[in-house]
Amino acid sequence: MRRKPATPPPVVDRAPPELYLSRELAALEFNFRVLAQARDARIPLLERLRYLSIVANNLDEFFEVRVAMLKHHHMFGSAAPGPDGLSSGELLSRIRTRVLDLVAEQYETWQEDIGPALDAEGIHFLKRDRWTSRQRRWLQGYFENEVMPVLSPLGLDPAHPFPRILNKTLNIAVVLKGRDAFGREGHMALVRAPRSLPRIIRLPDEVSDGGVHYIFLAELLQGFVDLMFPGFKVAGSYQFRVTRNSELMVEEAEVDNLARALSEELLGRGYARPVRLEIGNDCPKAIVQMLVSNFELEETDVYRCDGPVNIIRAGTIYDGLERPELKFPRFIPQLPAIFKDARCKFEVLRQRDVLLHHPYESFAAVVDLLRQASQDPAVLAIKQTLYRAGEDTPLVDLLVEAARNGKDVTVVIELRARFDEEANIRLATRLQEAGVQVVYGVVGFKTHAKMLLIVRREEEMLRRYVHLSTGNYHQANSRSYTDIGLMTAHPGIGEDLHKVFQQLSGLGPVIELNHLLHSPFTLYRSVLEKIERETAHALAGKPARIVAKLNALNEAHVIQALYRASQAGVEIDLIVRGACTLRPGLPGISERIRVRSIVGRFLEHSRVYWFANDGAPEIYCGSADWMERNLKRRIEVAFPILDPALAQRVYEETLANYLADNTEAWLLDGNGRYARAQVGATPPHSAQQWLLDKLVPPSN
Incomplete structure (x- = not known):
């Protein structure tokens, strides 16, 4: 049934600011929805713990990237307001208000909900005041033998200025009283936890007194802090963690070698400008002010934590606990039925397109297609993009095998995939050493498309086989992310994809595509x-x-x-x-x-x-x-x-x-x-x- 024609709406260049929500505040709201999963008693307990850890991880990245850039713009006045009309200063103020709400809910969930629920299931995170004498003896032995030898406690004085603190690392600020062997008066010291130390320690069964017992490294350091400063009286110890700007600032148009420039930039990422200070709830104001001053932060950059400052680490116990009743039921992703009895994937794709819906259907279908291509004498060329591939993906081994089998293999690697830059540089080096042609895409444009193209000679003609996806070629992600993949031998799509790869690897002009956007x-x-x-x-x-x-x-x-x-x-x-x-x-x-x-x-x-x-x-x-x-x-x-x-x-x-x-x-x-x-x-x-x-x- 046809409706009565409507009057055309007015055309304006851009809607008024009040019609747009803030991108940053909208991103924060997502974390409240994830935190609601952690608070939902219908969800298995260890999954709820994992959600709590995800919120903490998301918040880290939010400060490392979004808040860091906003603070940069606010400091230098280098950005106009976005569509929402909010200035960087006003937006930073609103972000702080909302983050304070999120952090309060996060630690309330840990202290009053998930922590007690874990205790009831025999999974205990021990605080210092709950150690038994037997546990204390074991923990002291562990501290003296495994932890103390790699620590370098630092007393702060004119000869020992405030040290560089690595991004997101665990640290303890210690207040001391007394004099050392050189007559120096003890006031302040810092203990930096090296990244080589595990942040969560599981106690052996013989001292657990039933159930499973864990301790945060911060609790261990604070529990034996007096052993690090013999001759002094410890008046207080307070854990803290600083978050730094992690956005890389490589000017691509001004470098000769992007991989080398990124490698050099990555060396300094861990010590870039601080943007947030997390500190224990019990930390005195004077210590907070000292830290704020040394990190050149403001009071509004401080977030007090009613629990461990590195609560993100709590989720690491998930994989090591065999408690299936506290996790989502396991399942095995399935291959599409049409592939189960097919010896040749190419024969199937010549007949019909195949859809993959991950994680319900297995990513192994893509791996098997590439494996067959790497070994098939009729396959002449393989072209693929890699944005986030993961360290353990079998795809890289198959690309190397294909190159060694004489295939022409081209891989477009996006070196600037945020927080995967180092892994992608290593990946590019490995592929290049195997004879794969590696390109880094286009200066100024991240290559985010997920594409695989296989060229095969069949009966005196060349046929293209294609895999396109909404998600990365990442084995682990394919088991936890929902994504759609299409496998096809459609000639028009294959031709379009061929043109896209030519444009990426060469210096081609604007291309016209018939099917792909x-x-x-x-x-x-x-x-x-x-x-x-x-x-x-x-x-x-x-x-x-x-x-x-x-x-x-x-x-x-x-x-x-x-x-x-x-x-x-x-x-x-x-x-x-x-x-x-x-x-x-x-x-x-x-x-x-x-x-x-x-x-x-x-x-x-x-x-x-x-x-x-x-x-x-x-x-x-x-x-x-x-x-x-x-x-x-x-x-x-x-x-x-x-x-x-x-x-x-x-x-x-x-x-x-x-x-x-x-x-x-x-x-x-x-x-x-x-x-x-x-x-x-x-x-x-x-x-x-x-x-x-x-x-x-x-x-x-």
Whole structure:
């Protein structure tokens, strides 16, 4: 049924600032949703501990990158306000207020919820006042034999100035009374815990008195701090941790060798400008002021912790504990049925496209395809991008094997993948030594696309086989991230991908692609055009709808286009895991836009865009969020799902399924706050559990 044509909405260059949420504050809100998982008694206990650790890790990265850059801009006045209109100073103030809330909830969860629950399960984190005499004897022996020999306690005086403190390391500030052998009066000392020391120590069973007992290294250091300063009386000891700017500042256009420049920059990353000081709740104000002064911070950069400052380490006990009843049920990802009895992956792909939905379906399908390609005499060339591959991926061994078997192997490695720079430099060196042609992409544009191209000679012709994915070629991530992969021998997609690789490895001109959407060239424009097309359909009285699943949404003009579409009558559903700066549900602006976030067992990572297109729907998957950096400053590829059956499957599994979720979904309101979806009259539905039930056999 056709609707009455609507009046076109006004066209403006950019929506007013009050129509945008802050990107940084939106990113912080995601961590409150993760922390809610840690507080949810329905979730297995060790999984809740893992969520608590994830929040701490996310907060570290938030300060190392986002807060660090904001403080830099605030100091030098080098950035104009974003679409939300907030100055860097005002934004830093709001961030502090919200982080204080998050830290308070985090430690309350640890002290009053997870800690006692672990105790009840016989898993104990011992504080000094709970050590038995037998435990104290064992811990003292461990301290004297394993810890003390690698420590270098430092007394602070004019001959021993305040030392350099490495990023995110554990430290103890010690207040001393008395004189040493040289007559020096003891006042202050520092104990830096080397990274070689384990941050969590498990006591042997013979001194555990039942159950499993752990101790934080900070507790151990404070428990025996007097042994480090013989002749002095210890008046107090206080743990602290400093977070530093970790954003690398290599000016790519001004260096001759990116790998060498990054290696040199990485040497100083651990000692870059401080941005946050975490300190124990019991630390006196005078000690805090001394630390603040030495780190050249402000009082507003200090965050007091009601518990261990390195609480992120608590989650490391997860892998070492065989307590399956306290973890999510295990399952074995499955190969697609069509691959199970197929000896040759290439024969299968010549007949049909194959879709992979991780982690429910196994990443082994991709590994097996590359293994076959590395050994097949008919395969002439292999080209692949690697953004985050992990240290233990079998793919690298197979690429090396392929090169040694005479294949022409080209790998595009993104050296600037944040916090994976060192691993990627090592990876590039290893591949180069094996004869692989390694390129680092394009200066000024991170290569974020996930692409594999295999060229095979078949019956006097060359055929291209392709794997495209929304996620990294990372074995561990494929077991915990949700991603979509497409394996195809479609000639048009293969030709497009060939052109993309040529552009990356050479110095080619702008290319025209027939099927793939390519950032920074056509993807941004195409997304806007497809939104505007839905707007035009709505204005013409036709049904119009957009559904998109993303990690983040912050591109101002895309948001503006979505607002116009909503005003025209387009129904819009956005599934955005993390930061979303669009305000949904605003009267007259975004009434037809609904935004939800799914936080569950697996990290939602797939990006899927669906446009109704007047009864001829289009669906694309890719590695690009609708963010300014992905659409304008990265090499990205969005790929269409051309097989109608697979397109329907992607829609059902990644969109309709998630829109029906009422147990793990959070709904965003126009003020930037999230509320849990309510089951109501409909039966409970978990999108991730539905996929487990659908794609993983019950025998698992």
